[in-house]
Amino acid sequence: MVESKTVSWDVVDVGQSAAIRLCDEGILETVDWKKLGLDRAKFMAADKYDCGVPSHVSATVIAYDKDKLGNGPKTIADLFDLQKLPGKRGLLKDPYANLEWALIADGVDIKDVYKLLNTPEGVDRAFKKLDTIKKDVVWWTSGAQPPQLLADGQVIMTAAYNGRIYDTVKNSGKHFEIMWDAAVIGFNLWAIPKGDPRLDNAYKFIAFAASAQAQADLTKYIAYGPGNRDAMALVDPMILPQLPTAPDHMGIEADAAFWADKGNDLRQRFTAWLAK
Amino acid sequence: MATMTAQIARRPADVPLRVKLMRVERRRKLKAFTLVLPLLLFILITFVLPICRMMFNAVHDDTLLALMPRTMGALSAWDGKGLPDEVVYAALVSDLKVSWAEKTAPQIGERMNHELPGARSQVTSSARKASTLTTGPYKAEMIKMSPLWGQHDVWSLLKRGRSAYTAFYLLRSVDYQYGSDSQIVASPPENAIFRDVFLRTIGISISVTILTVLLGFPVAYLLATLPTKSSNLLMIMVVLPFWTSLLVRTTAGVVLLQQHGVVNDVLASLHIISQPAELIFNRIGTMVAMTHIQLPFTLLPIYSVMKTISPNLVRAARSLGAGPFYAFWQVYFPLTLPGIAAGSLLTFILCLGYYITPALVGGPADQMLSYFVAHYINEELNWGMASALGAILLIATLLLYYVFNKLVGIDQVKMG
Numbered sequence A: 001m002v003e004s005k006t007v008s009w010d011v012v013d014v015g016q017s018a019a020i021r022l023c024d025e026g027i028l029e030t031v032d033w034k035k036l037g038l039d040r041a042k043f044m045a046a047d048k049y050d051c052g053v054p055s056h057v058s059a060t061v062i063a064y065d066k067d068k069l070g071n072g073p074k075t076i077a078d079l080f081d082l083q084k085l086p087g088k089r090g091l092l093k094d095p096y097a098n099l100e101w102a103l104i105a106d107g108v109d110i111k112d113v114y115k116l117l118n119t120p121e122g123v124d125r126a127f128k129k130l131d132t133i134k135k136d137v138v139w140w141t142s143g144a145q146p147p148q149l150l151a152d153g154q155v156i157m158t159a160a161y162n163g164r165i166y167d168t169v170k171n172s173g174k175h176f177e178i179m180w181d182a183a184v185i186g187f188n189l190w191a192i193p194k195g196d197p198r199l200d201n202a203y204k205f206i207a208f209a210a211s212a213q214a215q216a217d218l219t220k221y222i223a224y225g226p227g228n229r230d231a232m233a234l235v236d237p238m239i240l241p242q243l244p245t246a247p248d249h250m251g252i253e254a255d256a257a258f259w260a261d262k263g264n265d266l267r268q269r270f271t272a273w274l275a276k
Numbered sequence B: 001m002a003t004m005t006a007q008i009a010r011r012p013a014d015v016p017l018r019v020k021l022m023r024v025e026r027r028r029k030l031k032a033f034t035l036v037l038p039l040l041l042f043i044l045i046t047f048v049l050p051i052c053r054m055m056f057n058a059v060h061d062d063t064l065l066a067l068m069p070r071t072m073g074a075l076s077a078w079d080g081k082g083l084p085d086e087v088v089y090a091a092l093v094s095d096l097k098v099s100w101a102e103k104t105a106p107q108i109g110e111r112m113n114h115e116l117p118g119a120r121s122q123v124t125s126s127a128r129k130a131s132t133l134t135t136g137p138y139k140a141e142m143i144k145m146s147p148l149w150g151q152h153d154v155w156s157l158l159k160r161g162r163s164a165y166t167a168f169y170l171l172r173s174v175d176y177q178y179g180s181d182s183q184i185v186a187s188p189p190e191n192a193i194f195r196d197v198f199l200r201t202i203g204i205s206i207s208v209t210i211l212t213v214l215l216g217f218p219v220a221y222l223l224a225t226l227p228t229k230s231s232n233l234l235m236i237m238v239v240l241p242f243w244t245s246l247l248v249r250t251t252a253g254v255v256l257l258q259q260h261g262v263v264n265d266v267l268a269s270l271h272i273i274s275q276p277a278e279l280i281f282n283r284i285g286t287m288v289a290m291t292h293i294q295l296p297f298t299l300l301p302i303y304s305v306m307k308t309i310s311p312n313l314v315r316a317a318r319s320l321g322a323g324p325f326y327a328f329w330q331v332y333f334p335l336t337l338p339g340i341a342a343g344s345l346l347t348f349i350l351c352l353g354y355y356i357t358p359a360l361v362g363g364p365a366d367q368m369l370s371y372f373v374a375h376y377i378n379e380e381l382n383w384g385m386a387s388a389l390g391a392i393l394l395i396a397t398l399l400l401y402y403v404f405n406k407l408v409g410i411d412q413v414k415m416g
Helices: A016-024 A076-080 A098-105 A110-117 A120-131 A145-151 A162-172 A199-209 A212-218 A229-234 A256-275 B002-010 B017-059 B063-067 B069-075 B086-101 B105-115 B119-130 B138-145 B152-160 B168-173 B194-225 B228-243 B246-257 B262-269 B283-307 B311-319 B324-352 B356-361 B369-379 B383-407
Strands: A012-015 A053-065 A089-092 A137-140 A157-161 A176-191 B176-178 B184-186
Touching (some): A012 A016, A016 A176, A016 A256, A053 A162, A053 A212, A076 A098, A089 A145, A098 A110, A098 A120, A098 A176, A110 A120, A120 A256, A137 A157, A145 A157, A145 A162, A157 A162, A162 A176, A176 A199, A199 A212, A256 B119, A256 B369, B017 B383, B063 B069, B069 B086, B069 B152, B086 B105, B086 B119, B086 B138, B105 B119, B105 B152, B119 B138, B152 B176, B168 B383, B194 B228, B194 B283, B194 B324, B228 B283, B246 B262, B246 B283, B246 B356, B283 B324, B311 B324, B324 B383, B369 B383
Parallel strands (some): A089 A137
Antiparallel strands (some): A012 A176, A053 A176, B176 B184
16 A cells, blocks of 8 residues: 555554554554644653554453353463363464463463573474473464353363453453453554645544544443553443453563564464474 | 269369368357367366466475586585585585575575475574675684574575476475485485375265265165155255255254254254264265265265166066066166266265365364365475375376276266
């Protein structure tokens, strides 16, 4: 679209590592914060992203059905403990979150996880840990699958996006529980494809969508945290504990630079590992 | 009469009969050709050409040649030992400067990354840093900038890039790759999966074909021998799923086979099993769903061949003293072979290309080759690998077809 100079999208919701890679490749407009009229310092890790405005924060968590598994997992180590909690586990069919969890469950301190994943030994160690539960994993690819897998009793616990789980609890009366230990926190950003002919309107939209009020209002519809720190004060206190940005939920912040850099290679290795 | 034709033929202005006949024949051929021409063109444009183009992708890759012309030119003087000299590094710097200005550095990085994982980010960061370099000598500067440029295998890779044709993708598809001196070596074990995947694809296809023949043959026999009234009803039951979308039937497989699905619940309520059996996301689920989908493809050719077998033949065999099994095995069964051959061939070849069914009801170790083709196209944007895998599958299929033709003879195959 950008290369063929026929930009038809004005604003795109991109993930963190995509925001970094696309920015490096010159596919996205560099954000002009003055033009936007918002304070860059108020946004989550915004200094690391030249081409995006943080929109919402989500968490990849472990969820389980309290009706079926009364004594659920307490820490991420329980995900790998087949003795304590025998049964199938659902996991995202991607190395993201899984490699981090494997290392944390293997005793690595949260702050050392990415340092270790940057080394071949660390990656080997993570895959080795994943080997221990490989035959008991049901792999999913889209966010709608984990609540379905739980509801069908296909798995006893599953990795899931926190918003999806809260949504199921709210709308279908299931007693799904979220375990916040080692939740992998990531966020999305609003970005503008380079060469957008309606640049001014794109800025106007982002200025609205990233404003504290709009981001706080978003939490009424899905339990994803605001990227704008000012919005936290405006969030309904009922929803607050369900958000990844709640003070006691900060698990491990996904290292987007790491995933932008190593993601493709790790994904290839992961695919080969799965196929064996 | 004879003299008359002889007279006409002898007239000098007249055309000989032989030529006339040929003309008629040619006109007839032309007419026949005109009739098939639209379909021929359609198939050429929508089927043959794209396939050839994709297969060309498997061996053609001029990314490095097109985006690093100066380096490629300078490298022709390099003898391939150790590291190239200053001239090549200077060419590299000027290529990287251009690539940074034109934003093509990620493409170069991506191409190199296919063969040397981890190269992408180093190439882009080198391009960014190289854009600030003004004076040489560049060799030491570049190696300091990124250890990548001090690696012998990187330069071997770049030297291979001087050709617009590469065997890399085909090699990878059979678990080989280039070593640091461009020699062919086996892929490291964590990447070597494709031979397994090929064997798995053929293994699953053969097993499903055998299952469909075993299950389909008796039903086809019943259909062919029952009176029309009852056989029609049975036929509808066979054809109805045949008309249902493949996706719907695969999803139905999920409903039936899952942990608390219909099959497990029924078995549990009959106290046949105490723990739910694992029927889905493994080989069992894949085979059951594929067999279900392929059954009509095997059954219908067998059925239509059986329909043409006269019941008198078996009766004659029986009246000559053959037992019921002997009459069936010696007289009836050989006559059904063309149908079995047709049905099996159809099912086997269709099975080789299965994608969505193993993806939905199989586990990670049940994915067939098409899954990886789709994966490379959609997820990794590595069309070279997708094309190479596809080309190898196509060639393997044609080879198997050739073997089949030699063993059975394609003229023996009857659809009815």
